[in-house]
Amino acid sequence: MKKEQMDELLQECGAVLKGHFLLTSGLHSDTYVEKFKLLQYPRLTEKMCKEIANYFENKKPHLILGAATGGIIISHAVGRELSVKSIFAERVDGKLVLRRGFNIEKGERVLVVDDVVTTGGSIYELLDLVEEYGGKLLGVGTLIDRSGDALDFGVDYYTLVRYNIPTYKPENCPLCASNIPMTERGRTGK
Numbered sequence: 753m754k755k756e757q758m759d760e761l762l763q764e765c766g767a768v769l770k771g772h773f774l775l776t777s778g779l780h781s782d783t784y785v786e787k788f789k790l791l792q793y794p795r796l797t798e799k800m801c802k803e804i805a806n807y808f809e810n811k812k813p814h815l816i817l818g819a820a821t822g823g824i825i826i827s828h829a830v831g832r833e834l835s836v837k838s839i840f841a842e843r844v845d846g847k848l849v850l851r852r853g854f855n856i857e858k859g860e861r862v863l864v865v866d867d868v869v870t871t872g873g874s875i876y877e878l879l880d881l882v883e884e885y886g887g888k889l890l891g892v893g894t895l896i897d898r899s900g901d902a903l904d905f906g907v908d909y910y911t912l913v914r915y916n917i918p919t920y921k922p923e924n925c926p927l928c929a930s931n932i933p934m935t936e937r938g939r940t941g942k
């Protein structure tokens with residue numbers, strides 16, 4: 753899928769919102785990617801995850817690992833495409849852990865996936881988790897990277913769409929400086 757196509761799809765399903773947003777990371781931004789506007793369409797999600805699967809297929813992963821909540825859907829779709837296991841980590845006391853009997857065997861070949869990357873925080877945590885369990889990390893695959901070129905996970909990294917969306921610390925935010933009120937995402941966001 754070409755970037756323009758993907759762009760268009762994201763706009764069409766209302767996944768890219770404009771305003772003044774407080775991101776999970778605590779940073780401010782004029783653009784917000786509401787990933788579930790995209791993930792609510794299974795066929796579309798499947799189509800995109802297929803691209804991640806195709807890219808990493810020749811590395812022969814044993815296991816796909818995502819993080820709750822959106823990452824569960826991505827992990828599942830990529831795992832189904834490659835006919836391999838799909839598991840997810842979830843937060844307990846702020847830390848990503850494996851529960852529900854999930855495990856990474858020593859030497860198991862793991863592909864880490866996520867939906868939208870902003871700071872890469874969750875992905876770095878997933879990489880630590882793979883290392884902790886002694887898995888062999890094959891790479892990272894994501895649908896949307898909104899960090900620009902900022903991130904280097906030190907492994908093979910594939911993303912379908914890359915946006916360079918500036919983020920600001922509250923004290924440096926030009927939108928705050930212009931007294932633009934924060935956009936309420938109550939109805940559409942979390």
Ligand SMILES: [Zn+2]
Binds near residue numbers: 922
């Ligand atoms: Zn602001």
